[in-house]
Amino acid sequence: MQDSDFTLHPQLAKDTVPLGDLPLSRVLLIDDETYPWLLLVPRRRGVSEIVDLGSVERAHLMSEITQVADALKAETECDKLNIAALGNVVPQLHVHIIARFRSDAAWPRPVWGVCPPSRYGEAAREDAVARLRRRIWLAS
Amino acid sequence: MQDSDFTLHPQLAKDTVPLGDLPLSRVLLIDDETYPWLLLVPRRRGVSEIVDLGSVERAHLMSEITQVADALKAETECDKLNIAALGNVVPQLHVHIIARFRSDAAWPRPVWGVCPPSRYGEAAREDAVARLRRRIWLAS
Numbered sequence: 001m002q003d004s005d006f007t008l009h010p011q012l013a014k015d016t017v018p019l020g021d022l023p024l025s026r027v028l029l030i031d032d033e034t035y036p037w038l039l040l041v042p043r044r045r046g047v048s049e050i051v052d053l054g055s056v057e058r059a060h061l062m063s064e065i066t067q068v069a070d071a072l073k074a075e076t077e078c079d080k081l082n083i084a085a086l087g088n089v090v091p092q093l094h095v096h097i098i099a100r101f102r103s104d105a106a107w108p109r110p111v112w113g114v115c116p117p118s119r120y121g122e123a124a125r126e127d128a129v130a131r132l133r134r135r136i137w138l139a140s
Numbered sequence: 141m142q143d144s145d146f147t148l149h150p151q152l153a154k155d156t157v158p159l160g161d162l163p164l165s166r167v168l169l170i171d172d173e174t175y176p177w178l179l180l181v182p183r184r185r186g187v188s189e190i191v192d193l194g195s196v197e198r199a200h201l202m203s204e205i206t207q208v209a210d211a212l213k214a215e216t217e218c219d220k221l222n223i224a225a226l227g228n229v230v231p232q233l234h235v236h237i238i239a240r241f242r243s244d245a246a247w248p249r250p251v252w253g254v255c256p257p258s259r260y261g262e263a264a265r266e267d268a269v270a271r272l273r274r275r276i277w278l279a280s
Contacts, residue, residue, distance in 0.1 A: 084224035088248035108228035
């Protein structure tokens with residue numbers, strides 16, 4: 001499932017820290033400590049919509065969404081998962097997987113546009129990356 | 141794939157018009173003419189998260205999301221699809237499939253909380269239901 005032409009969109013690169021690659025998707029942590037927030041980006045050039053993927057790739061994507069969402073839920077003990085493919089601003093297909101809490105800054109609203117992002121401190125970012133990486137790749 | 145215990149959440153019933161049932165999910169039109177906006181509700185009692193479904197059901201859900209999203213895109217010729225499972229307010233699992241336009245009231249923001257819903261007039265609602273039903277079930 002390699003696609004040597006794949007390049008991460010610069011806006012996604014700017015807003016995130018890479019956790020690693022699953023067979024189809026790159027896994028990224030959004031650098032915003034307000035919410036535990038991951039992205040899955042299928043490594044396919046020129047794909048904007050889930051329906052642009054082939055059926056085998058869509059099955060892989062659902063499997064990777066489940067793997068990452070289960071790991072995020074286990075790690076955070078969140079109240080709810082929010083899973084979304086929007087892409088109105090950045091056209092490269094990316095799936096948001098967000099751990100939500102009844103106590104978080106946007107609850108019960110969706111997270112987009114509510115709070116300006118608050119970047120992790122260096123130690124907290126390294127800790128979040130290490131914990132999430134362990135959870136996701138242990139589960140694979 | 142029947143689940144005789146399934147009951148649609150009253151809030152979803154109130155906000156939507158039913159289009160029909162696919163093998164796993166009920167298909168609903170949100171009664172808001174601001175955006176062409178469908179919901180898929182897997183007919184499974186007590187399920188809040190995509191990860192609560194079994195793997196076979198998740199595969200069916202991805203297939204039904206694709207079928208409905210393709211039909212909505214073909215019918216509306218939209219600029220972008222927004223697909224999301226949030227559920228912070230209504231706990232019954234429901235997947236939003238929304239046709240977005242660069243000219244719509246919320247673009248490029250997500251639709252939630254931007255405009256109060258504006259219900260269809262009776263003729264426009266019947267027309268939208270008929271057109272979408274034809275597209276979705278022709279494609280199946």
